[in-house]
Amino acid sequence: MLRIKFLLSLVLLLGTGRLSAQNPNWIQKTSNGYSYKMVRNDSSKTRFYTLQNGLTVILSVNPETPRIQTIIATKAGSKTDPATNTGLAHYLEHMLFKGTDRFGSLDWSKEKPLLDEIERTYSMYNQQSNENRRTYLYKRIDSLSGAAARYAIANEYDKMMAMIGAQGTNAFTSFEQTAYINDIPANQVDNWLMVEAERFRNPVLRIFHTELEAVYEEKNRSLDSDDDKVFELLFSKLFQKHNYGLQTTIGTIEHLKNPSLVEIRNYFKKNYVPNNMVLIMAGDLNPDEVIKKIDDAFSYMQPNEVPPYTFTPEEPITKPILGEVFGPDAEYVDIAFRFPGADSKEAMLLNLMSNILSNGNAGLMDLNLVKKQLVLEASAGAYTLKDYSVLFLEGKAKEGQTLEEVRKHMLEQIELLKDGRFDEEMLKAIINNYKKSQMQRLESNAGRAYSLLEAFTSEVSWEKYVMEIEAMSRLTKKDIQAFCQKWLSNNYVCIYKRLGKDSKIQKIDKPTITPVEVNRDAQSDFVKTLAARPVKPIQPVFVNYDKDIVRTPLKGQQNTTEILSVKNKTNQLFTQYYYVETGALFDRRLPIALEYLQYLGTDKFSAENISKRFYTLACDFGVNASDEESYVYLNALQENYQEAVALFEHLLAECNPDQQALNEMIAGIKKKRSDSKLNKNYIRSGLRYYAQYGARNPFNNELSNAELDQLKAEELVELLHQLTSYKHIVLYYGPENPQKIAAQLSTLHPLPAAYLKNKPTTPYTTCTQNKNEVLMADYDMVQAEIQWFRNDKPFNANEVPLINLFNEYFGGNMSGIVFQEIRESKALAYSTYAAFNTPAQKEYPFSMGAYVGCQADKMKEAIAGMEQLLNQLPVSEKLFEQSRKSILNTISTTRTTKTGILFSYLSAKKRGLHADLNQATYQSVSGFKFADIQRFHQDRIANKPYTMLVLGSPEKLNMDVLQKHGAIKKISLEELFGY
Numbered sequence: 001m002l003r004i005k006f007l008l009s010l011v012l013l014l015g016t017g018r019l020s021a022q023n024p025n026w027i028q029k030t031s032n033g034y035s036y037k038m039v040r041n042d043s044s045k046t047r048f049y050t051l052q053n054g055l056t057v058i059l060s061v062n063p064e065t066p067r068i069q070t071i072i073a074t075k076a077g078s079k080t081d082p083a084t085n086t087g088l089a090h091y092l093e094h095m096l097f098k099g100t101d102r103f104g105s106l107d108w109s110k111e112k113p114l115l116d117e118i119e120r121t122y123s124m125y126n127q128q129s130n131e132n133r134r135t136y137l138y139k140r141i142d143s144l145s146g147a148a149a150r151y152a153i154a155n156e157y158d159k160m161m162a163m164i165g166a167q168g169t170n171a172f173t174s175f176e177q178t179a180y181i182n183d184i185p186a187n188q189v190d191n192w193l194m195v196e197a198e199r200f201r202n203p204v205l206r207i208f209h210t211e212l213e214a215v216y217e218e219k220n221r222s223l224d225s226d227d228d229k230v231f232e233l234l235f236s237k238l239f240q241k242h243n244y245g246l247q248t249t250i251g252t253i254e255h256l257k258n259p260s261l262v263e264i265r266n267y268f269k270k271n272y273v274p275n276n277m278v279l280i281m282a283g284d285l286n287p288d289e290v291i292k293k294i295d296d297a298f299s300y301m302q303p304n305e306v307p308p309y310t311f312t313p314e315e316p317i318t319k320p321i322l323g324e325v326f327g328p329d330a331e332y333v334d335i336a337f338r339f340p341g342a343d344s345k346e347a348m349l350l351n352l353m354s355n356i357l358s359n360g361n362a363g364l365m366d367l368n369l370v371k372k373q374l375v376l377e378a379s380a381g382a383y384t385l386k387d388y389s390v391l392f393l394e395g396k397a398k399e400g401q402t403l404e405e406v407r408k409h410m411l412e413q414i415e416l417l418k419d420g421r422f423d424e425e426m427l428k429a430i431i432n433n434y435k436k437s438q439m440q441r442l443e444s445n446a447g448r449a450y451s452l453l454e455a456f457t458s459e460v461s462w463e464k465y466v467m468e469i470e471a472m473s474r475l476t477k478k479d480i481q482a483f484c485q486k487w488l489s490n491n492y493v494c495i496y497k498r499l500g501k502d503s504k505i506q507k508i509d510k511p512t513i514t515p516v517e518v519n520r521d522a523q524s525d526f527v528k529t530l531a532a533r534p535v536k537p538i539q540p541v542f543v544n545y546d547k548d549i550v551r552t553p554l555k556g557q558q559n560t561t562e563i564l565s566v567k568n569k570t571n572q573l574f575t576q577y578y579y580v581e582t583g584a585l586f587d588r589r590l591p592i593a594l595e596y597l598q599y600l601g602t603d604k605f606s607a608e609n610i611s612k613r614f615y616t617l618a619c620d621f622g623v624n625a626s627d628e629e630s631y632v633y634l635n636a637l638q639e640n641y642q643e644a645v646a647l648f649e650h651l652l653a654e655c656n657p658d659q660q661a662l663n664e665m666i667a668g669i670k671k672k673r674s675d676s677k678l679n680k681n682y683i684r685s686g687l688r689y690y691a692q693y694g695a696r697n698p699f700n701n702e703l704s705n706a707e708l709d710q711l712k713a714e715e716l717v718e719l720l721h722q723l724t725s726y727k728h729i730v731l732y733y734g735p736e737n738p739q740k741i742a743a744q745l746s747t748l749h750p751l752p753a754a755y756l757k758n759k760p761t762t763p764y765t766t767c768t769q770n771k772n773e774v775l776m777a778d779y780d781m782v783q784a785e786i787q788w789f790r791n792d793k794p795f796n797a798n799e800v801p802l803i804n805l806f807n808e809y810f811g812g813n814m815s816g817i818v819f820q821e822i823r824e825s826k827a828l829a830y831s832t833y834a835a836f837n838t839p840a841q842k843e844y845p846f847s848m849g850a851y852v853g854c855q856a857d858k859m860k861e862a863i864a865g866m867e868q869l870l871n872q873l874p875v876s877e878k879l880f881e882q883s884r885k886s887i888l889n890t891i892s893t894t895r896t897t898k899t900g901i902l903f904s905y906l907s908a909k910k911r912g913l914h915a916d917l918n919q920a921t922y923q924s925v926s927g928f929k930f931a932d933i934q935r936f937h938q939d940r941i942a943n944k945p946y947t948m949l950v951l952g953s954p955e956k957l958n959m960d961v962l963q964k965h966g967a968i969k970k971i972s973l974e975e976l977f978g979y
Contacts, residue, residue: 086251365379436636515825776949
C-alpha cells in the first residue's frame with residue numbers, strides 16, 4: 001500500500017511539472033507570471049502547469065486550424081464508485097449537462113424547492129421495500145418532476161456549445177476517469193471557459209428521472225450486446241478483488257433502480273476538486289494568454305484531499321479460468337493475461353510484445369494464423385490501465401473449426417515468443433512503426449489531447465511517452481523472451497462467445513414517465529449574457545481546387561495522367577493513392593481480387609516476406625473497391641518512398657496465382673458472410689439499403705457462394721495485374737516536391753500504352769415511396785431499432801445550404817429538436833437522430849432518414865413521438881437563430897486540410913461541382929428565415945409516405961402497432977444480403 005501511495009505522489013509530480021529540476025529530461029520555465037514544465041525534445045512542446053489550487057492545466061499548441069480540442073477530466077471513474085451505488089460516476093456524467101442555478105433554470109427560487117422535494121422522495125423510495133408504496137412514491141416523483149420541469153430549460157449547455165460553434169460535444173466514463181469533451185473555435189476560448197467554469201461550480205440534478213431512463217436504455221443496450229457481456233465476464237474473472245472486475249461502468253440493475261441524489265452530490269464534492277482534475281487544450285492557442293484566463297475562471301475551486309483508490313492485490317492465476325457467453329452474434333474466443341499497471345516497465349514490454357504477436361501485417365499471429373488462413377481471424381492487443389494491464393487475444397473460427405482449436409492456435413504463438421522463435425529485426429520494425437504512429441497522433445488536436453488525458457489519468461509521466469521509443473530501442477530479443485517466460489503460462493482467462501439463447505438475459509422494465517416541459521424558447525440570463533459578448537471574428541477559408549491542389553502531369557510512353565498533390569508541412573510522412581475509375585459495378589470479382597492480394601507472393605518474395613518488408617518500412621498499404629471506383633494507398637515515411645512504392649508496384653504487377661490460398665480465402669468469405677447475418681448492425685445497414693434501392697442494391701451486389709466457388713486464381717491475378725491499366729489519377733500528400741514525385745513515378749509506375757475501357761455502368765435505381773410500409777428483420781434482443789426512410793427529389797446543389805440549416809435545427813445534435821423531444825422530454829430512447837441526406841453522387845436523389853433505438857415496450861410511444869416530429873415541426877425562433885450561429889461559427893473555423901483537400905475535390909466532382917459546398921452554405925445561411933425551413937419541412941418531409949425499418953424480436957414487439965403504419969414485409973436474411 002505504501003508503494004502505491006508513493007507512486008501516486010511521484011507520478012502526480014511528473015505530470016504537473018513539480019518534478020525536481022535535477023531531472024534533465026524536464027525543462028522549467030516561467031512566462032507571463034506562470035511557471036510550467038516541458039519535456040525536453042518533446043516535438044509537441046506541450047506545457048504542464050499546476051495552478052495554486054492544484055488544478056493541472058496542459059496546453060499543446062498546434063496552429064494548423066483555428067480550433068482547439070478541449071478535455072476537462074477528473075480521476076474518478078467506475079472503479080471509484082461506492083460498492084453500494086455502482087454506476088454513480090456515469091450517472092453524474094449525464095447530469096453535468098443539466099446546468100446550474102445560473103443556467104438551465106427559468107426561476108431558480110421556484111425550481112429549487114421542488115428539486116429538494118424530489119430528492120427527499122427519492123430517499124424514501126430507495127429505503128422502501130413495499131412495492132405498492134414504491135409505486136406511490138415513484139408516481140409522486142414523476143408528478144414533482146413535471147412541476148419542476150416547468151422551471152427548467154432543457155439542453156441549455158448543448159445550446160451554448162452549438163452557439164459558439166463547438167463540435168463533438170460529449171462525455172464518457174471509464175474505469176479511471178470521467179471526461180468532458182468539446183472541439184471549439186479558437187476565438188471562443190473566453191466563452192467556453194465562462195460556460196465550463198460555471199458548469200462545475202454548482203451542478204443541479206434537474207430533469208433527473210427522464211435522464212435516469214436514458215441510462216436504463218443504455219443498460220439495456222449493453223444487455224443486448226454480446227461484446228459487452230463477454231468483456232464484463234472476462235474482467236469479472238480476471239479481477240476478483242479489484243473494481244475493474246467487481247463493478248461495471250453503468251452499474252447493476254438494482255442500483256439503477258434505486259439511485260441516490262444525495263450520494264451523487266457527495267461523489268461530486270469528493271472527486272470534482274481541482275487537485276484531482278485536469279484541463280487539456282490542444283490547438284491554435286497562445287499559452288501565455290490562455291493560462292491566465294483559465295486561472296481566472298477556475299480559481300474559485302478549492303482543493304481537498306482525495307484518498308487514492310486502494311485494493312487488495314489479485315491472487316496469481318495458476319490455471320486457465322474458463323467462461324461462456326451465449327447470444328445471437330457471431331462466435332469468437334477471447335483470452336486475457338493480467339499484467340502490472342501502466343506506469344510499470346512491464347507495461348512497456350507488454351506493448352512491445354503484443355506488437356510482435358499482432359500488428360496487422362507481420363506479427364506472429366498475422367503471418368502464422370491470418371496469412372496462412374489457419375483461423376478466420378486472430379489479433380492481439382495491450383490494454384494498459386493504471387493499476388493493471390491486460391494482454392488480449394481474440395480469434396474467430398473457420399467453418400468446421402471449433403473455438404477450442406482457435407484457442408490452441410493462438411496459444412501456440414505465445415509459445416513461439418517464449419521459445420524466442422521470432423525475428424529480432426521485428427523489434428526495429430516495431431520501433432519504426434511507433435515513430436510513425438506518434439507522428440500521426442500529434443498531427444491532430446484530438447490525437448494530442450487524448451494521449452495527454454491517458455497519461456494523466458493513468459498517472460504516467462509525459463516524459464515516458466516522449467522517451468518511449470528511445471527506451472524501447474534498448475530492449476533486446478532476450479528481454480522479450482525472458483518477459484514472456486515470466487508472465488505467460490496457464491495464467492489466463494478464456495471466454496467463449498457461443499451462438500445460442502442467453503437464458504440469464506435481464507432488462508430494466510419501462511417506468512411510467514410523464515413527458516416534461518423543455519421550455520425550448522426560454523433563455524436564462526446566463527445564456528443571454530454569453531450571446532451578447534463580442535467575439536473577434538475568424539474569416540472562413542474555403543478550399544480552392546485550382547489553387548490548393550498542384551496538378552502535375554505523369555507521362556508514360558504513350559499516355560499521360562495527373563498527380564494531384566497537397567504539401568505536407570507538418571512532418572515527414574506521405575500518403576499516396578491510385579484512384580482507379582473502375583469498381584464492383586463493372587466487375588463484381590474486383591473486391592475479391594483486391595482482398596486476395598494480401599495472400600500472394602511473387603517470384604522474388606513470398607507473401608510472408610512482402611508483409612515483413614512493408615512493416616519494416618513502416619508502410620501501411622491497402623486496397624478497396626467500391627461500386628464505381630477503386631483505391632490503392634500507401635502511407636509511410638518519405639525517406640522510404642522509393643522503396644515502398646517499388647515494393648507495392650512489384651507486388652501488383654508480379655503477384656502469382658495461388659489456388660490453395662484462394663480456396664481458403666473463399667471458405668473464409670463464406671464464414672464471414674454467415675457471421676454478418678448474425679450482426680444486428682449489418683442487418684440494419686442492409687434494411688436501409690433495401691429501403692433506398694429495393695431488392696438489388698449496393699449492399700447485396702455480391703457474387704453468390706456458387707459463383708465464388710467458380711473463381712480461378714489466374715483470373716483474379718489478371719485483374720490485379722490490370723488494375724492500373726484502367727484510367728486513374730495519383731493523389732499525393734507529402735513533404736516532397738511534386739515534380740520530384742512525378743520523376744520517381746515515371747519509372748516506378750509505368751502507364752499502359754492504352755487504358756482498358758470499362759463496360760458502361762448503370763447506377764442503381766432508387767425506390768419511390770408511394771405508401772407507408774414496414775420492412776422487418778428478426779433479431780433476438782431486448783431493444784427495438786426503428787428507422788424511417790424515404791427518397792426525395794433529385795440532387796440540386798442550390799438546396800444544400802437550406803438543408804444544412806434545417807438539419808442543424810431539427811436533428812443535428814443534442815440541442816436539436818429530435819433529441820430534445822424524444823430523449824429529454826419523453827425519455828423514449830437513449831439514441832435518436834434525424835437528417836435530410838445529401839447524396840454523394842449527382843445521379844442519386846436526396847433522402848430523409850430518422851432513427852430511434854428504444855426498449856421494445858416503448859416502441860408504440862417512440863414511433864408516435866418521431867412521427868409527430870416528422871409531420872409537425874416545432875417552432876422555436878431562438879433555436880433557429882442558435883442553429884444559424886452554430887453553422888456560421890463552425891464553417892468559419894473549420895479548415896479542410898491534408899488529404900481532405902484531395903477527397904473534397906473528388907467529392908465535388910462526383911456531384912458535378914467546381915467549388916466547396918461550404919462556401920455556398922456560409923454565404924446563404926444568413927439570408928434564410930424560419931419560414932424557409934418550415935416550408936421545406938412541410939413540402940419535403942411532413943405527411944409523406946415512409947418505409948419504416950424495424951429490427952427486433954417479434955416475441956417482444958407489438959405487431960399490431962407496426963401494422964397500423966403499413967403492410968409488414970418480413971425480409972429474409974438471404975434476400976437482404978444477397979447470399
